[in-house]
Amino acid sequence: xxxxxxxxxxxxxxxxxxxxxxxxxxxxxxxxxxxxxxxxxxxxxxxxxxxxxxxxxxxxxxxxxxxxxxxxxxxxxxxxxxxxxxxxxxxxxxxxxxxxxxxxxxxxxxxxxxxxxxxxxxxxxxxxxxxxxxxxxxxxxxxxxxxxxxxxxxxxxxxxxxxxxxxxxxxxxxxxxxxxxxxxxxxxxxxxxxxxxxxxxxxxxxxxxxxxxxxxxxxxxxxxxxxxxxxxxxxxxxxxxxxxxxxxxxxxxxxxxxxxxxxxxxxxxxxxxxxxxxxxxxxxxxxxxxxxxxxxxxxxxxxxxxxxxxxxxxxxxxxxxxxxxxxxxxxxxxxxxxxxxxx
Amino acid sequence: xxxxxxxxxxxxxxxxxxxxxxxxxxxxxxxxxxxxxxxxxxxxxxxxxxxxxxxxxxxxxxxxxxxxxxxxxxxxxxxxxxxxxxxxxxxxxxxxxxxxxxxxxxxxxxxxxxxxxxxxxxxxxxxxxxxxxxxxxxxxxxxxxxxxxxxxxxxxxxxxxxxxxxxxxxxxxxxxxxxxxxxxxxxxxxxxxxxxxxxxxxxxxxxxxxxxxxxxxxxxxxxxxxxxxxxxxxxxxxxxxxxxxxxxxxxxxxxxxxxxxxxxxxxxxxxxxxxxxxxxxxxxxxxxxxxxxxxxxx
Numbered sequence: 001x002x003x004x005x006x007x008x009x010x011x012x013x014x015x016x017x018x019x020x021x022x023x024x025x026x027x028x029x030x031x032x033x034x035x036x037x038x039x040x041x042x043x044x045x046x047x048x049x050x051x052x053x054x055x056x057x058x059x060x061x062x063x064x065x066x067x068x069x070x071x072x073x074x075x076x077x078x079x080x081x082x083x084x085x086x087x088x089x090x091x092x093x094x095x096x097x098x099x100x101x102x103x104x105x106x107x108x109x110x111x112x113x114x115x116x117x118x119x120x121x122x123x124x125x126x127x128x129x130x131x132x133x134x135x136x137x138x139x140x141x142x143x144x145x146x147x148x149x150x151x152x153x154x155x156x157x158x159x160x161x162x163x164x165x166x167x168x169x170x171x172x173x174x175x176x177x178x179x180x181x182x183x184x185x186x187x188x189x190x191x192x193x194x195x196x197x198x199x200x201x202x203x204x205x206x207x208x209x210x211x212x213x214x215x216x217x218x219x220x221x222x223x224x225x226x227x228x229x230x231x232x233x234x235x236x237x238x239x240x241x242x243x244x245x246x247x248x249x250x251x252x253x254x255x256x257x258x259x260x261x262x263x264x265x266x267x268x269x270x271x272x273x274x275x276x277x278x279x280x281x282x283x284x285x286x287x288x289x290x291x292x293x294x295x296x297x298x299x300x301x302x303x304x305x306x307x308x309x310x311x312x313x314x315x316x317x318x319x320x321x322x323x324x325x326x327x328x329x330x331x332x333x334x335x336x337x338x339x340x341x342x343x
Numbered sequence: 344x345x346x347x348x349x350x351x352x353x354x355x356x357x358x359x360x361x362x363x364x365x366x367x368x369x370x371x372x373x374x375x376x377x378x379x380x381x382x383x384x385x386x387x388x389x390x391x392x393x394x395x396x397x398x399x400x401x402x403x404x405x406x407x408x409x410x411x412x413x414x415x416x417x418x419x420x421x422x423x424x425x426x427x428x429x430x431x432x433x434x435x436x437x438x439x440x441x442x443x444x445x446x447x448x449x450x451x452x453x454x455x456x457x458x459x460x461x462x463x464x465x466x467x468x469x470x471x472x473x474x475x476x477x478x479x480x481x482x483x484x485x486x487x488x489x490x491x492x493x494x495x496x497x498x499x500x501x502x503x504x505x506x507x508x509x510x511x512x513x514x515x516x517x518x519x520x521x522x523x524x525x526x527x528x529x530x531x532x533x534x535x536x537x538x539x540x541x542x543x544x545x546x547x548x549x550x551x552x553x554x555x556x557x558x559x560x561x562x563x564x565x566x567x568x569x570x571x572x573x574x575x576x577x578x579x580x581x582x583x584x585x586x587x588x589x590x591x592x593x594x595x596x597x598x599x600x601x602x603x604x605x606x607x608x609x610x611x612x613x614x615x616x617x618x619x620x621x622x623x624x625x626x627x628x629x630x631x632x633x634x635x636x637x638x639x640x641x
Contacts (some may be wrong), residue, residue, distance in 0.1 A: 156473045157469045158488070159488065159490040159496070160395050161492065230474075231478060231479070234392070234395075234482070267388070267390050268396065268479075271392075285475075318496075333389070334388070334390070
């Protein structure tokens with residue numbers, strides 16, 4: 001690891017502040033004028049790498065942060081009130097009842113396959129459904145749901161720069177993650193049904209960084225990275241700090257809608273592997289499928305073979321809608337992103 | 344003198360000519376392509392890729408092969424290349440010849456002869472990205488899958504997009520149908536109206552005789568899941584060798600840019616009228632080109 005963990009929370013906090021102040025003013029006015037200051041923000045899934053970054057990014061400026069996670073966050077900042085609860089349980093509603101949040105950032109998703117698939121489905125789908133119900137029952141005014149660009153799926157006939165109206169095709173070739181597409185659909189339905197709640201559904205691209213735990217991060221950090229022989233799709237990347245920034249901007253501007261959050265650009269997969277210090281090991285597709293699907297079935301490898309399509313076809317998105325709505329511009333270049341995960 | 348000796352001598356003479364002539368021209372061509380690639384207006388990121396995966400380094404190598412065909416096999420003559428306006432433009436041409444070499448020759452002309460040099464963005468078939476290596480080559484040389492969104496994005500990025508509205512109908516026509524323009528699709532016109540893009544009509548003379556097809560075996564094509572299975576004088580008779588096109592003389596004419604205004608979602612008849620204007624312009628240029636030509640091969 002190139003970046004030492006001594007770059008602790010405090011430093012990161014200042015860094016995020018500096019990054020925010022360095023941001024140039026948006027070129028055009030966001031459609032909704034900057035909303036009134038947020039008072040209480042509830043963040044679910046706060047104890048994960050990305051959750052912590054979001055908390056640190058929006059902490060401070062006249063807002064109180066309530067954190068919810070199944071696992072505790074040791075050494076969380078003093079201004080964050082932690083509740084260790086499972087979002088599937090009734091106790092979760094008590095958090096809404098007692099803390100009365102004005103805004104919610106929903107980020108409590110299970111995206112890996114190491115656990116029980118039933119639990120995964122329950123946390124993702126049932127958890128989201130509950131959360132949306134409580135939000136309405138307890139008068140939440142702003143909502144950000146952190147989905148991901150993977151919901152579009154990687155298909156050969158995908159256009160480069162998929163926009164927000166594109167269908168969510170991921171389960172066509174990757175049925176194991178249909179719950180994440182379902183979460184996105186649930187949130188979108190909520191968005192249309194409750195126009196009075198400013199809801200932003202964010203679909204960021206491959207997120208890399210020092211703190212975030214992601215499948216793409218684990219994949220690209222390997223010394224020898226398996227790829228599919230004869231395929232080298234374009235991939236977009238975004239830095240974890242920029243995702244936190246996007247969440248903060250969506251909250252601040254009260255953006256309402258579904259938004260792709262694209263990073264600074266796209267490079268072929270093999271360039272990304274090279275730039276992060278790994279070596280690509282191309283494997284013929286038939287062999288890769290046979291081996292990895294068996295390993296997955298026997299629980300020896302935790303990524304289903306459906307994920308291979310993301311190593312074959314592009315799943316690149318058009319982020320201009322979010323830029324127009326909030327003035328978002330990623331601060332971290334591709335070089336910065338690759339440097340943050342370099343071996 | 345025995346036949347073997349004659350053959351040996353001929354081969355020897357040929358090799359000498361090739362070694363005398365080729366290296367110099369290949370290096371020359373390479374230099375020229377590199378020079379042109381440096382001057383293309385397409386913007387690249389820090390790693391040398393454009394947003395659609397185009398990469399000049401790979402494209403350069405592929406273009407060398409194309410350029411050899413352009414200069415020495417088809418000896419392409421290009422007219423009116425200055426008609427390509429700066430910024431976004433849709434190139435619309437006749438399509439024939441069983442293999443899309445017409446597109447390759449047009450792209451070579453636009454790189455080597457246009458000022459400034461331009462990279463042609465092709466709209467590929469939907470199954471191309473599923474073919475190993477082909478998918479990468481296609482993207483690195485500037486083409487993309489032919490979806491509506493890709494085309495609009497490319498035009499809005501001020502690129503040159505090429506389209507053959509005859510599509511597969513033109514590509515696989517038989518030898519006695521040569522230079523008879525098939526029905527034009529309307530998609531290109533709607534895209535041009537939507538993005539306010541000028542259209543440059545192109546007539547390619549020569550391509551329609553490069554692989555004279557005498558039949559198209561539809562059942563075999565279905566069986567092999569190919570769009571068509573043409574039978575030419577040499578294919579499938581000579582095997583892979585039969586794929587080599589005849590060394591016909593190519594003449595490519597770029598017409599005056601045409602601009603259209605209107606509602607992109609108009610009725611088919613309204614759009615059809617505009618499409619007919621483009622088709623008529625290509626047909627006129629084709630007729631003129633055919634009347635002027637003396638021979639198939641020079």
